[in-house]
Amino acid sequence: MRRRLLTALAAVIFCAGAFGAPAASASAVADGPAAVWSAVPAPAGTDAPGPDDRTSFYLEGAAGAVLSDKLSLVNPTDRARSLELRASAPWISLAERQVRVPARTRADVPLSVTVPGDRSGAGGLSGAVVVKGEGREVRVPLALRVSGAPALPALAVENVRVSAAADGRGAVIRYAVVNRGNTVLAPRLDIRADGVFGTVLRRTVRDAPAALAPGRAVQRAERWADAPRLDSVTVRVTAAAEGGVRAGGAASYTPWRWVVPVLGGGVFGVLGAVVLVRRVAGRRRGLRGRVLDRIFTAPFPSACSCPALGATNTRQRPGPCPCGPGASLVALLLVVLVLFSSAGTALADGRSPTLSLDRSEAGKGSAVVVTGEGWRPGALLTLLVCGQDMVGGTNDCANAEGRTVTTGSDGRFRRELVVAEPPRPCPCVVHVATVMGDAQGADVPLVVAGHPVAPVPSSARLGVLAARLEGSSGLLTWFGAPPERRLVVTVGNLGSGAVKDPVFRVGTARGVLAPVWEERKWKGTVPAGQRARVVFDVELAAGAHGPYEVSLKYGEKVVVTEPWDVGRPWGVVLFWGLLGCVVAVGLFRVGMVVVDRLRPPPAAPEGSGGPALPWFAPGTLPPPE
Known part of the structure; x- marks a missing residue:
């Protein structure tokens, strides 16, 4: 009896070992490295990340902007875990380098990304947040798209x-x-x-x-x-x-x-004398007459017509008629090129990505269906709800509620997106962009019911690319006329929005004195990434001379400072010098006249009834002994 009981017990233990080991192994796998901890972009709310949440970071902004997001560290085990964090790129900053995550807890670590200022218009950058602990390492990809104005080197x-x-x-x-x-x-x-x-x-x-x-x-x-x-x-x-x-x-x-000046004056004096002598001695009138006769009496060919261009050339210089049979071929080629360029533009427009929503207004928590066409096949896209027309990049978007989708082989996609309130006021848009590869992006307006609305700040940024003073002083300026110059400024729009009718202020200052400002309004529009030439006339007071400075202010910032060394009006000095000489000579003459009038006449010699004569006269000298 005892043997049978021992045999039955051994059989039970064997069965438990045979069938219990796989279960224990599966449990070990479930509680192994994959279930120890996880690192993902922070999802919305406080729940653990789900299958529809983000698996990588996507941030977008203009050069120099600071973008923010959060990394979630999830510890589902029964004991605390210590994890180390580091960034794979210098433009990624983490709030913590070491994090201790308690048991059954999700910890969110803030991170910030400073968009490199030297990559404006350059497209995208890639990096990662690396988390290490408990013998394993996880890399969370981060894609950064540099938006804003196109590249404008200057x-x-x-x-x-x-x-x-x-x-x-x-x-x-x-x-x-x-x-x-x-x-x-x-x-x-x-x-x-x-x-x-x-x-x-x-x-x-x-x-x-x-x-x-x-x-x-x-x-x-x-x-x-x-x-x-x-x-x-x-x-x-x-x-x-x-x-x-x-x-x-x-x-x-x-x-x-x-x-x-001395050498130049001497050279010009000699040249002037030579030219004057040659012009006086030459037969100027006859030579000019022959030249004019040759110019105005040259025969012109008969008119030739250009049927291809629909015009008639009635005044051509001697030579073959330019409106020959080849003109028709040239006109035909021009028409073909224009048509092909128009067709190419239409095709390019057809390839641009497009977006559409199943409805244009939705409330928080409801879902909208986003449909896109014309995207790159097999591209990974991110979908975000953004406020303020996304002028501030992904800082204006509800990043935690973002979704991703992969386009099909035909460049189309269809994805449901839960509407979330963005951190910025409306006007709101649904922003879709490629995560990696060549940049593609598009926005479609969306009215988020109940979300506040505020005006969109201007994203234009006007900068000065080059500036110079043009012009020279004329003869009248040498005699005291107001000096004039032209301030030629090349401006560029470094932002993402157009600048219309900018207002500048032009100031002039002498030496260390404060400039005197005058408002100038320039009529025109500078599109994003484009340049424009702006010209301002600058005039000083009559007789001004010395070191001056011309400044240009846009907004509250002085953007141009150009020195201007104004020469002394030596003609005025010469005039006053000559006038002084004339006055001095005139006073001297007047004084001499007054002296002659007031001076008494000389007295006559005694005993002579007439004027005294010399004691000798010419021809009356005594002969020599």
């Missing part, structure tokens, strides 16, 4: 000055290179100096900055050891970069300023 060379070196040996060329655009540039600098007798300097700067970030300026000073001593030169500094970006600045340098 350089400027400002404040070019040439002065004698402090030690008296040569000269020093000082200038500033400024990156006025929104992309990083590697400028190539060249210096050239041209004098009266030719080029005296041609140099390429070897230690030019390898990378100049947007908005940065580099002050440089170049030593010119063999600068000329008896010459007037114009020094030009040229900066060039990839993409056809080019800028330059110039300054004049004269070691002895009296040499050039």
Whole structure:
């Protein structure tokens, strides 16, 4: 009996071992590394992430913007876990580097992304948040899309000055290179100096900055050891970069300023005398008559018609008629090119991605169906509900409630999206964009019922790309007329919205005095990523001279400062000098007349009834002995 009981017990233990081991193994797998902890983008609410929630981060914003999101660390086990976090890119910042997650708890760790300022218009960047702990490592992908205005590269060379070196040996060329655009540039600098007798300097700067970030300026000073001593030169500094970006600045340098006027006056005097003699001695009238006769009496060919162009050419110079049979072929080719270009534009427009919603208004918690066409086949898309027309990037969107979808082979998709209230007021949009690869994006308006509405702030950002003063002083300015110049400014729209009818203020100041501002309104529109040329007329008071400064202000910021060295009106000085001489001579003459009138006549000699005569007269001298 006892043996039977032991045999039955052994059989039960064997069955338990045979069938219980797999169950224990499965439980171990379930409680293994996959169920220890998880790291995903933070979903909405406080529940654990579900199958419809995000599996990667997607952030979008303009260059320089700071975007935010959260990472969820979920610990479903019965004991606390210590995890280490790190970012794979320098533009990703984590609020914590080490996190201890209690048992059966979800911990949200804030993170911020600073959009690199040197990638405006450059497309997308990729990175990841790496979580490590308990012998395993999880990478949560992060895709960053740089939005905003298209790339607008621009350089400027400002404040070019040439002065004698402090030690008296040569000269020093000082200038500033400024990156006025929104992309990083590697400028190539060249210096050239041209004098009266030719080029005296041609140099390429070897230690030019390898990378100049947007908005940065580099002050440089170049030593010119063999600068000329008896010459007037114009020094030009040229900066060039990839993409056809080019800028330059110039300054004049004269070691002895009296040499050039004296030599120039002498040369011009000699040339003027030679020309005057030749013009007086030449047969000007006969030569001019022959030239005019040859010009106005030259025969013109008969009119030739151009049926292909629908016009008649009735005044052509001698030669074959340009309206031959080839004109019809040229016109036909032009028409074909225009048609093909229009068709190509239509095809390109047909390939642009489109979005549509099953309804244009929905409340919080309801679902809308988003349908898209024309997208890249097999592309991973993210769908977000954003406020303020998403001018501030994904900071304006409900990121936690975002969804993802993969397009089909025909570039179409259909996805249900739960409407959430974005962190910014409406107007709201449903924003869809590609997560990786070439940038594609589209927005469709959505009215979120009950959500506040506020005006959309302007996303335009006008910047100055180049500025210079044009013009010269005329003869009247030499005699005291108001000096005039033209301030030519090249502006660029570095933002994502158009700038219409911007208002500037132009100011002039002498020396250290505060500028006097005058409001100027420019009529026109500058689209995003485009340039425009703005010209302002600047006029000083009559007789003004000395160091002046012309400034341009846009908004509350001074964007242009150009020096203007106004010469002294020497004609006025000469006039007053001559007037002083004339007055002095006139007073002297008047004084002499008064003296002659008031001076008594000389007395006559005694004993003579007439005027005294000399004791000898010509021809009456006594002969020599």
